[in-house]
Amino acid sequence: xxxxxxxxxxxxxxxxxxxxxxxxxxxxxxxxxxxxxxxxxxxxxxxxxxxxxxxxxxxxxxxxxxxxxxxxxxxxxxxxxxxxxxxxxxxxxxxxxxxxxxxxxxxxxxxxxxxxxxxxxxxxxxxxxxxxxxxxxxxxxxxxxxxxxxxxxxxxxxxxxxxxxxxxxxxxxxxxxxxxxxxxxxxxxxxxxxxxx
Amino acid sequence: xxxxxxxxxxxxxxxxxxxxxxxxxxxxxxxxxxxxxxxxxxxxxxxxxxxxxxxxxxxxxxxxxxxxxxxxxxxxxxxxxxxxxxxxxxxxxxxxxxxxxxxxxxxxxxxxxxxxxxxxxxxxxxxxxxxxxxxxxxxxxxxxxxxxxxxxxxxxxxxxxxxxxxxxxxxxxxxxxxxxxxxxxxxxxxxxxxxxxxxxxx
Numbered sequence: 001x002x003x004x005x006x007x008x009x010x011x012x013x014x015x016x017x018x019x020x021x022x023x024x025x026x027x028x029x030x031x032x033x034x035x036x037x038x039x040x041x042x043x044x045x046x047x048x049x050x051x052x053x054x055x056x057x058x059x060x061x062x063x064x065x066x067x068x069x070x071x072x073x074x075x076x077x078x079x080x081x082x083x084x085x086x087x088x089x090x091x092x093x094x095x096x097x098x099x100x101x102x103x104x105x106x107x108x109x110x111x112x113x114x115x116x117x118x119x120x121x122x123x124x125x126x127x128x129x130x131x132x133x134x135x136x137x138x139x140x141x142x143x144x145x146x147x148x149x150x151x152x153x154x155x156x157x158x159x160x161x162x163x164x165x166x167x168x169x170x171x172x173x174x175x176x177x178x179x180x181x182x183x184x185x186x187x188x189x190x191x192x193x194x195x196x197x
Numbered sequence: 198x199x200x201x202x203x204x205x206x207x208x209x210x211x212x213x214x215x216x217x218x219x220x221x222x223x224x225x226x227x228x229x230x231x232x233x234x235x236x237x238x239x240x241x242x243x244x245x246x247x248x249x250x251x252x253x254x255x256x257x258x259x260x261x262x263x264x265x266x267x268x269x270x271x272x273x274x275x276x277x278x279x280x281x282x283x284x285x286x287x288x289x290x291x292x293x294x295x296x297x298x299x300x301x302x303x304x305x306x307x308x309x310x311x312x313x314x315x316x317x318x319x320x321x322x323x324x325x326x327x328x329x330x331x332x333x334x335x336x337x338x339x340x341x342x343x344x345x346x347x348x349x350x351x352x353x354x355x356x357x358x359x360x361x362x363x364x365x366x367x368x369x370x371x372x373x374x375x376x377x378x379x380x381x382x383x384x385x386x387x388x389x390x391x392x393x394x395x396x397x398x399x
Contacts, residue, residue: 171370
């Protein structure tokens with residue numbers, strides 16, 4: 001009983017115990033982090049490169065190796081943009097960022113040689129509402145930009161017809177508006193970004 | 198006797214002591230991740246892994262943890278397991294990791310994990326605590342999957358990302374948003390309490 005109330009048990013032992021538990025946990029997680037860091041970094045790089053390929057309309061196999069191979073053979077990184085060489089011509093891919101409903105949306109926007117017509121659009125990262133705004137990642141949404149020109153106007157989901165009409169996402173009007181603004185902005189900036197070469 | 202106890206420990210969290218619809222624990226994640234079956238599955242696997250192993254770990258240490266700092270130790274152990282889940286997802290399932298975003302980290306604050314440690318693991322042997330943690334995770338899993346099933350089907354007309362209902366179906370946007378989670382969970386709890394658990398209440 002006396003030992004329980006001693007200074008060591010009251011003050012030192014809890015400190016020491018917590019210190020050891022913390023040390024062990026930190027070593028474990030830090031070790032695991034370092035062991036997988038290379039993999040995580042290459043995953044992240046593959047995400048960005050896949051977006052460049054999609055926006056430029058380059059065909060690729062959707063595996064880390066496939067993305068890497070297609071990227072090396074047909075993409076050339078320039079200052080602030082990429083040049084994609086495809087079977088159907090050369091395209092420019094510009095990275096762009098803009099506000100979304102919950103966080104930043106970052107995309108790769110692909111342009112034909114006239115620097116006005118979109119060749120494709122791909123999402124690099126976004127934090128929109130899953131199932132609603134996050135549907136901007138779905139192929140039907142991003143693919144509708146191909147062959148169209150800014151400035152875009154939003155129409156009801158499933159009803160776009162003109163060359164500057166884009167389907168909005170039902171239930172995600174705000175995200176759709178943010179995305180339209182982002183697309184319009186990158187289209188406006190495209191000639192000066194590419195022209196700066 | 199021992200076998201009975203194991204069976205009881207395993208069965209209780211699945212039925213009459215279910216963490217979600219009896220103890221009403223872990224509601225935050227119940228509402229947040231249940232609008233898609235796939236996300237829900239990964240999230241619940243993470244919770245199961247965390248509850249089982251942190252209960253086991255704390256139970257191993259239970260005689261050595263000074264009681265005044267036990268909460269700190271518990272949080273540290275839970276956080277470690279959750280970070281392991283996060284790191285593994287990030288390295289091997291990056292697409293899933295991107296979709297779940299901050300929710301994996303939020304397993305740390307899931308009350309089921311700490312609730313089971315406080316209520317069970319501190320008083321019981323490691324193996325029994327492991328079973329209790331696993332069963333609690335399982336009880337959480339099937340309730341969440343049921344909710345996700347209803348929400349994904351009504352909200353997007355699909356299941357596991359595959360379109361089930363035809364073009365005649367109008368998506369219920371409310372089901373995808375957090376309020377949809379409240380509605381489905383409340384209705385589910387109500388139905389279960391009124392039918393299956395009626396006798397337990399008396």
